[in-house]
Amino acid sequence: xxxxxxxxxxxxxxxxxxxxxxxxxxxxxxxxxxxxxxxxxxxxxxxxxxxxxxxxxxxxxxxxxxxxxxxxxxxxxxxxxxxxxxxxxxxxxxxxxxxxxxxxxxxxxxxxxxxxxxxxxxxxxxxxxxxxxxxxxxxxxxxxxxxxxxxxxxxxxxxxxxxxxxxxxxxxxxxxxxxxxxxxxxxxxxxxxxxxxxxxxxxxxxxxxxxxxxxxxxxxxxxxxxxxxxxxxxxxxxxxxxxxxxxxxxxxxxxxxxxxxxxxxxxxxxxxxxxxxxxxxxxxxxxxxxxxxxxxxxxxxxxxxxxxxxxxxxxxxxxxxxxxxxxxxxxxxxxxxxxxxxxxxxxxxxxxxxxxxxxxxxxxxxxxxxxxxxxxxxxxxxxxxxxxxxxxxxxxxxxxxxxxxxxxxxxxxxxxxxxxxxxxxxxxx
RNA sequence: GCCGCCGUAGCUCAGCGUGGUAGAGCAGCUGGCUGUUAACCAGUUGGUCGUCGGUUCAAGUCCGACCGGCGGCGCCA
Numbered sequence: 001x002x003x004x005x006x007x008x009x010x011x012x013x014x015x016x017x018x019x020x021x022x023x024x025x026x027x028x029x030x031x032x033x034x035x036x037x038x039x040x041x042x043x044x045x046x047x048x049x050x051x052x053x054x055x056x057x058x059x060x061x062x063x064x065x066x067x068x069x070x071x072x073x074x075x076x077x078x079x080x081x082x083x084x085x086x087x088x089x090x091x092x093x094x095x096x097x098x099x100x101x102x103x104x105x106x107x108x109x110x111x112x113x114x115x116x117x118x119x120x121x122x123x124x125x126x127x128x129x130x131x132x133x134x135x136x137x138x139x140x141x142x143x144x145x146x147x148x149x150x151x152x153x154x155x156x157x158x159x160x161x162x163x164x165x166x167x168x169x170x171x172x173x174x175x176x177x178x179x180x181x182x183x184x185x186x187x188x189x190x191x192x193x194x195x196x197x198x199x200x201x202x203x204x205x206x207x208x209x210x211x212x213x214x215x216x217x218x219x220x221x222x223x224x225x226x227x228x229x230x231x232x233x234x235x236x237x238x239x240x241x242x243x244x245x246x247x248x249x250x251x252x253x254x255x256x257x258x259x260x261x262x263x264x265x266x267x268x269x270x271x272x273x274x275x276x277x278x279x280x281x282x283x284x285x286x287x288x289x290x291x292x293x294x295x296x297x298x299x300x301x302x303x304x305x306x307x308x309x310x311x312x313x314x315x316x317x318x319x320x321x322x323x324x325x326x327x328x329x330x331x332x333x334x335x336x337x338x339x340x341x342x343x344x345x346x347x348x349x350x351x352x353x354x355x356x357x358x359x360x361x362x363x364x365x366x367x368x369x370x371x372x373x374x375x376x377x378x379x380x381x382x383x384x385x386x387x388x389x390x391x392x393x394x395x396x397x398x399x400x401x402x403x404x405x406x407x408x409x410x411x412x413x414x415x416x417x418x419x420x421x422x423x424x425x426x427x428x429x
Numbered sequence: 430g431c432c433g434c435c436g437u438a439g440c441u442c443a444g445c446g447u448g449g450u451a452g453a454g455c456a457g458c459u460g461g462c463u464g465u466u467a468a469c470c471a472g473u474u475g476g477u478c479g480u481c482g483g484u485u486c487a488a489g490u491c492c493g494a495c496c497g498g499c500g501g502c503g504c505c506a
Contacts, residue, residue, distance in 0.1 A: 030469090031462040050463065066457095082464055106456045107467065108441040114498050115440070170504075186506085211504055212430070224506060301502075343506095355506065400506030425498065 001074060007042035009077060010087060016077045020045070020089065021097070023125070024069045034062050038073070038089075039125075046083045047073060049091035058093045068100035068125070113413075120420055121429045131259035132416055135252060136405045138259075140204060142251035143225045143399075146244055147202045152227065155201045157190035159183055159208070163379035172210045172220075183208035186398060188328075189383050191228035192359060195394055196386065202227040204401075212424045215301075216413040217351055217403055221422040225404075228396030234330075234340040234358040237395035238316055241344055241354055242272045244399070245314060252408055265410040270313035274344070278319040282307065296323040304351050311347040318342040327373045328366070328383075330358040330393075344399075346407040353404050356397025363387035 001017045009018055022040030029035075032051035037044055049062045065071060075089040105123050109115050116123045123129060147154070160176065161184045171182040187203045194201045207224045227240065249269035253260070260267055277285075279299070286292050286303045293300055299317070307315075319338050322331055329339040341357030360366040366387055370380055377384075405417035415421035420429060 026466085028465045028468060029462090030465050033463045033465080035465050037466090046466085048464075052463085080464085082466085084466065102439075102457055104439055104456090106440050108455055109439085111441060112499095118498090207506070209505065213504060214499085214501075215504095216500095218505070222506065226506095298504075301504095352506065398506060403506055 005042040006038065006040045006045045009045055009089065010043065010085070012077050014077055014079050017074070018077060018089065019072065019074045020047075021072045022070070024065055024067055024071060024100075025125075027065060027067060029063070034059075036062070036065065036071075037084075038071070041130075044084070044127075045087065045089060047075060047089040047091050048083075049094065054091055054093065058091070061096060062091065062094050064099070065094070065096060066100045067103040068122075070097040070100075071095065072097055117415065117421070117426060118429075124419060127262050129416070131256075131262040132405065132409050132411065133419055134259045135256045135263075135409045136401065136417055138252040138256045139248050139401060139404055139408065140223075140225075141255075142248040143202075143204065143244065145251070146247045147227065150200070152200045152202045152229075153194075153198045155187075155191065155194050155198070155203055156205060157184065157187035157203060159206065163189070163376075163383070170209045170211045172208050185209055186224065187226050188228065188396060188398065191226060191396060192383070192391075192394065193386055195228050195230040196389070196391065200227070200229040200232075207398075214424055217406065219402060219414055219418060219421055219423060222403075222414075222418070223401035224398045225401060226396060226398040228394060230394045231392050232395045233393060234342070234356075234395055237356050237358065237397060238276075238318075238342055241316075241356060241397050241399075242274050245274075245344070245354075245404075246270060246272050248404070249408065260409070263409055265408075267408055267410065274313060275311065275315040276318050276342075277307070277315060279317060279321065279338075280319065282317055296321045298324045301351075304345065305349050308345050308347055308351050309349045311345075314344055314346050314353070316342040316344055325357070327369050327375060328359050330360050330365075340395075344397075346403070348407070348410075350403070350407040352400075353407060354397050354399040356395065358393065358395040361387060361391045361393050363391075 001019050003019045006020065006022065009020065012018065020038060020040065022038045025037040025039040025044060027034065027036045034049045036047050038047050049059060051059050071094055073089065073091050073094040075091040078088060078090050079086060080088055104119060160181050162181055171185065174181050174183065185207055187205060191201050191203060203226045205223065206221055208221050210220065211218060246269065253267060253269050282299055282303065283293065283295060285307065289306065291300065291303050320341050322329065322337050322339050325339045325341055329341050332338045332340060339357060343352050344354035345351060346353045360369060363384065366384055370377060370384065402414050402417035406414045409417065411417055415423060
């Protein structure tokens with residue numbers, strides 16, 4: 001009698017004696033026979049206990065078992081086409097490890113988004129919720145592999161900071177022993193400092209945005225994959241993003257086959273190169289659809305969504321106006337109003353998943369930019385100072401992990417990509 | 430910040446127009462059934478109708494304010 005995980009139980013020959021531990025995902029009683037579906041994080045397997053075959057005491061215990069009770073059972077593997085996946089465990093004995101109260105998440109509860117997220121600490125036990133979290137892990141794992149293979153160094157930047165990478169209005173403020181401090185929106189500035197020591201770096205850590213954005217693609221706390229490399233121009237930067245996304249998608253399709261199946265997601269990894277569309281071309285496209293906007297403004301969601309739905313693989317929107325970008329962006333050599341930056345947009349209407357660009361490496365240029373945008377110089381002192389000590393041209397990008405998960409897993413809302421999502425209306429559980 | 434929708438049993442909802450003291454399905458519980466897969470059959474428990482205030486003999490229902498959630502916009506990964 002060996003202790004095995006459920007995934008292993010499917011590999012063993014018929015008749016093998018096994019001991020399994022897990023939770024009762026479902027139970028049904030049919031007279032003298034009781035079926036439970038056991039879950040242990042590695043899979044699901046049906047176990048059947050028949051009156052007369054197992055002892056009366058064990059049968060009574062099996063009767064008392066409720067949904068989500070933690071149990072340990074002993075039995076033997078048997079093949080039966082009536083069982084899901086054609087296999088089950090014939091129970092010989094069962095013990096209750098931790099009895100569960102009446103389980104609040106019922107079939108009808110699935111209809112209620114707010115209920116499911118109020119009970120997220122419990123509802124994550126569902127097949128779909130677990131599948132999404134495993135896909136998210138698959139994405140992170142693949143990203144780590146990708147950068148590791150290319151010699152990038154993982155760094156960690158502080159999440160408590162004093163200066164903003166993006167707009168100041170979207171920072172979570174906190175009291176740092178009497179001083180104002182903020183939760184970081186991005187690790188970019190710290191990565192820029194780090195490249196002069198390490199050459200090429202990446203991070204995998206949370207970012208915070210105090211945007212009251214109630215949309216299917218916004219979280220207030222989310223994880224980012226960010227990379228920065230010295231001597232890398234914007235062209236190479238886009239190629240790197242292409243390679244990263246392609247690598248991740250291929251790995252996930254390979255590693256998370258079952259999870260994608262549980263979600264009913266037929267996902268085909270994209271083939272590079274990804275199409276590139278300039279901002280001006282987007283503006284022209286929008287005007288043709290009667291959705292025109294002013295040059296220099298950000299691209300409206302309707303336009304981005306429409307474009308995104310017309311594509312079958314991710315694509316870049318390049319050549320953003322400086323007015324729609326943060327101060328640190330480098331502009332084109334022949335046009336100081338257009339930045340060397342690009343957004344990476346996922347297809348099928350999922351929208352933006354990454355932003356990247358070439359940063360200003362010249363001291364005077366950055367100084368003038370900070371002054372012209374009337375930004376608080378003292379906050380950017382060290383960032384600017386980097387440019388006095390051998391800062392080469394460099395570029396980088398940031399990918400939203402949950403946004404990428406949303407696209408790969410085919411989710412309707414980004415909150416499903418987070419174990420305990422933080423949105424403007426939710427900080428609990 | 431703006432626009433729209435919704436808060437009634439553990440869950441999903443009906444009841445509100447025409448005010449008279451709460452109802453269904455599911456879940457739970459009890460019993461039956463030796464192959465369930467969203468099991469089935471019979472019985473049954475369960476509610477200060479989001480909160481506060483107002484009108485009224487009487488408010489789940491009418492009026493007002495507030496709170497909470499959901500969908501969308503703007504903004505962004």
